[in-house]
Amino acid sequence: MPKSDSILLNRMDSSSSIAVGIWDGSTPGILRAQNPHRHDHYTCMLVEIGQLEVLFDFEHLTMPLGTLFICPPHQVHQITKSVGTSGYYISFEGRHLTQSAKDILDAALDETIILSLSELEQQWFTAILESLKNLDNINNTSSSEVQQPLLSAFITQAVHCHERRLADKSTSHSLRVIGITKEFRNLVKSDYRSLKRPSQYAEKLNISVAHLNDVVKKATGLSASALIQKEILSEAQRLLYYSQLSIKEISDQLGYKDTKYFIRLFTKKAGRSPGDYRKALRSNLDRD
Secondary structure, three states, rough: OOOOOOOOOEEEOOOOEEEEEEEOOOOOOHHHOOOOOHHHHHHHEEEEEEEEEEOOOOOEEEOOOOOEEEOOOOOOEEEOOOOOEEEEEEEEEEEHHHHHHHHHHHOOOOOEEEEEHHHHHHHHHHHHHHHHHHHHHHHHHHHHHHHHHHHHHHHHHHHHHHHHHHHHHOOOOOHHHHHHHHHHHHHHHHOOOOOOOHHHHHHOOOOHHHHHHHHHHHHHHOHHHHHHHHHHHHHHHHHHHHOOOOHHHHHOOOOOHHHHHHHHHHHHHHOOOHHHHHHHHHHHHHHH
C-alpha cells in the first residue's frame, strides 16, 4: 500500500467496469468491506433482508431492509455488522453513466445518498438491478448499449428520490442558489488540497466572494470559508484515524507545507491537537 495514503483503496476489477450481483454476510466483498476502505468508483447497495450496520466517516448508521445507499469515490466507510443480511450491490465507474445522469449524481450535495424506500420504490429498483444482473446471461457478453441506460435510470431515479425527501425537510431556495452551492461544494471536494480561500473558488465560478458567501450561507447556513475548512478537517480526521501517516505527512497531503500552521488550525477547529485527537478518536471508536 502506498505510504502516501494508507487507507485501503478498493479498485474495480470487472473488465466492463460495472459489477452487479447479490450479496450476503459471507460474500468475499462484504468480508473485505469490514475493514476501513475507499473505492475508486461508485458503489450502491440495496438491503433486501435484515439490517446492515455501516460506519461512514465515524458516524454509525443502521440500515434496515428497504434501504438503498450510494457511495461516491474516495468516501471512507466500513461495514460493522452484516449477519443475516442480504441484498443487491452494483459498482461502476462514472463513465458508464449518461452525461445527464452523471451531472445529476455529481450535483448531489450529500457525500453519501441513503434512502429508505417505499415498497413500490424498492420493487422498481430491484427490477432494474435484476435486469442488469441478467444481461450477461441473456447476451452471453456485456452490452453497454443496454447497460448504460438502465444504470443511468437507476441513478437518476435514486437522486430524484433523495432530492424529493430533502425538499420535504428544508425551506426552498431558488434554482440559482442551489446550483451555485452545488457547484461550489463539488469544486471544494476536488480542489481543497490546493485551493484554501473562498476568493479562489469565486474566481472559478465567475462570481464575487460576497455573492458566493451570501448564496452558500442561504443554502447551508455556513460560510464558504467554513465549508472549505470542514472538508479539510474531515479528511484530516479520516487520515488521523484510519492511517499510520505522521502529522507532518498528513499536513503535506492536505496541502500545508507548514506543519505548525496545520496543527494550530486543526487544534482551533477540533478543540485539541491532531495527536490528542488521534488518540481520543481511536479510543472512542475502538470501544463501540
